[in-house]
Amino acid sequence: MKSVSIDELRQSTESIVREAAQEATLVTDQGEVVAVxxxxxxxxxxxxxxxxxxxxxxxxxxxxxxxxxxxxxRDR
Structure with a gap:
């Protein structure tokens, strides 16, 4: 499963989301998984x-x- 940081996601959202349609992607913040x-x-x-x-x-x-x-x- 692919992993990207929040900063990478911010910079390349379109391509990461398109890739995630084929394979789930983990989003990390300082090494901790925060989203999929x-x-x-x-x-x-x-x-x-x-x-x-x-x-x-x-x-x-x-x-x-x-x-x-x-x-x-409305007033009823």
């Missing part, structure tokens, strides 16, 4: 909403500026 930079794991997208879901939701019908409606709702 490694590739992010893909985020699960979870279950998707069915097609047309958002169109079926009823939305309030407002005439004019919505500021009054928002204020009234």
């Amino acid at each position: 930079i490694e590739a992010a794991k893909p985020i699960s997208q979870g279950r998707r909403f069915p097609s047309g879901h958002w169109e079926s939701i009823r939305r309030p019908q407002l005439n004019g500026d919505s500021t009054d409606a928002v204020s009234a709702d």
Whole structure:
């Protein structure tokens, strides 16, 4: 596993982060490990909403500026 100091990380962040995508990198401060930079794991997208879901939701019908409606709702 590769190791870099905080100063090296500050000077070469872009290349170190790109390399860390392939192999985890330890970040050290005065010889002590303080962090690990490694590739992010893909985020699960979870279950998707069915097609047309958002169109079926009823939305309030407002005439004019919505500021009054928002204020009234907030003050409830």
